[in-house]
C-alpha cells in the first residue's frame with residue numbers, strides 16, 4: 023500500500039450516441055479526499071466506473087501516478103484501487119468473514135490460504151467497520167447498512183492506495199455515517215467519493231467537484247464551492263450557508279419552501 027495520485031484527463035463517456043460524461047478533468051492528490059456531487063443522473067457513477075475500470079472512457083484517460091490505466095492489467099490496478107460501488111454485490115451465501123477475506127484476492131496466487139498477517143487485517147477491518155459480531159453470519163441475512171459495512175471492510179483488506187466510493191453512506195445510520203466519514207478523513211488514502219449529502223461532503227472532503235449533465239460545473243474547497251448560488255443553480259434548491267458552531271466547517275440549511283424566489 024503506497025500513496026497514489028489519481029488524474030482524470032478529459033474523460034468522456036458516450037453510450038449509444040449519448041454523452042454521459044464530457045471532457046472531465048479532475049485530479050486527486052496523494053492522501054486527498056475529493057467529493058463528487060451532483061444531481062441524479064449527472065454522471066457521478068459513470069465517472070467513477072472509469073476509475074475502477076468497469077467502463078472504458080470513450081475519450082481521455084485515467085492516470086494512476088501518471089500511468090494511463092488503460093495499459094495496466096486489471097489484476098494489477100485492483101491491487102491499488104478498491105471500489106465500493108452501487109453495483110457491489112455480496113449476494114452469494116458466504117459468511118461475512120468470507121466476503122471480507124475476498125478483498126485479499128488481488129494479492130493472492132491461486133487458492134492460497136490467508137497468512138497470519140492477512141487474517142489480522144481482516145479482523146482489523148471487521149472491527150473498524152463494527153461488524154465483528156456478524157463475522158459468522160451469512161451476508162444474505164444482513165440489513166442494507168450492515169451489508170454496506172461488510173463491503174467497506176472488504177475494500178479495506180484490499181490494502182489499496184486509492185479508494186473509489188459511490189455513495190458509501192447509503193443505508194448507514196447516522197452514527198455509522200459519521201464513523202465512516204471520519205475514518206475516510208483520517209485514513210491517509212487517496213479517496214474519490216460520490217456523495218449526495220452536501221453537508222457530509224463539506225465535512226470530510228478537502229475539495230468538492232460538482233457535476234451537472236456530465237460536465238464539471240465547479241471544483242474547489244467546500245467553503246468556496248457550496249454557495250447558495252451554486253446550490254440553487256445546480257440543484258434548484260434554496261439554501262443558506264452557516265458555519266458549524268464548533269468546527270467552523272461550511273454547512274447548508276435547506277429552505278423547504280418551493281415558492282421562495284429570492285437567493286438569500
Ligand SMILES: Nc1ncnc2c1ncn2[C@@H]1O[C@H](COP(=O)(O)OP(=O)(O)OP(=O)(O)O)[C@@H](O)[C@H]1O
Pocket residue numbers: 037038042060061062063064065066067068069
Ligand atoms: N448503460 C447506460 N446506457 C444508457 N444510459 C446510461 C447508462 N448508464 C448510465 N446512463 C445514464 O447516464 C446518466 C448518468 O448516470 P450516472 O449513474 O452516472 O449518474 P449519477 O450522477 O451517478 O446519478 P445518481 O445520483 O442518480 O446515482 C443517467 O442519465 C443514466 O440514466
